[in-house]
Amino acid sequence: MTGPRTAVDDGTETPVLLRLARRLEDSTALDDLSSAVRGVALALVPSHGRLREELHGRSLGHALHATLTDVPVGLWTSAAVLDLVGGERSAPAAQRLVGLGLLSVAPTALTGLADYLDVDRRARRVGAVHAALNSGVSVLYGASWLLRRGGRRRSGIAVSLAAYGLAGASAFLGGHLAQALREPPAETALSDGDAPDLP
DSSP: OOOOOOOOOOSSOOOOOHHHHHHHHHHHGHHHHHHHHHHHHHHHHSSSHHHHHHTTTTTTTSSSHHHHHHHHHHHHHHHHHHHTTTTTHHHHHHHHHHHHHHHHHHHHHHHHHHHHSOOHHHHHEEEEEEEEHHHHHHHHHHHHHHHTTOHHHHHHHHHHHHHHHHHHHHHHHHHHIIISOOOOOGGGGGSOOOOOOOO
8 A cells, every 4th residue: 555655954945757657646626537447357367376476477577567667668769860860772771670569468457457456546536647658658559550561650659659758657656556555565566366356
């Protein structure tokens, strides 16, 4: 469970991004979105058993989702580098990297949904926006891949860069969940998988 916030009176102003994230935590307007994401998670994530445990990262000893997020981000970062400095000859490789990033979305999202069922209400609100942004990122990268495949490389690159920016915003919220809110709890990865989902 998320504990109370603590403030450090060191004379510095709270960073604007942190203030925005905290507003999401407190926004009851996000509860409908949160409920929708939770419904998807309940439909896709096993209610118990070894698979549920492994989605949390039991064999790793910490959240699997945090590890898997490096895969699409790394692939899409590599594609962006090739797009910006690689020239025309790097176009096929960049397209493949975009496609591989898309393929890695499903397992990454599934582990995130598993963790979503074990966080409290404030964290679920932030997580719901995180999930919505990631969905938008996936759609944009899918569009980019199709544009590239259709020979519209410049348009594909433009869409990819927009997606990359959106992914950065989503990554900030993911970091806020893990670092500021400490969600999901570290012990989730080491649980026996029989704990009930939080309401």
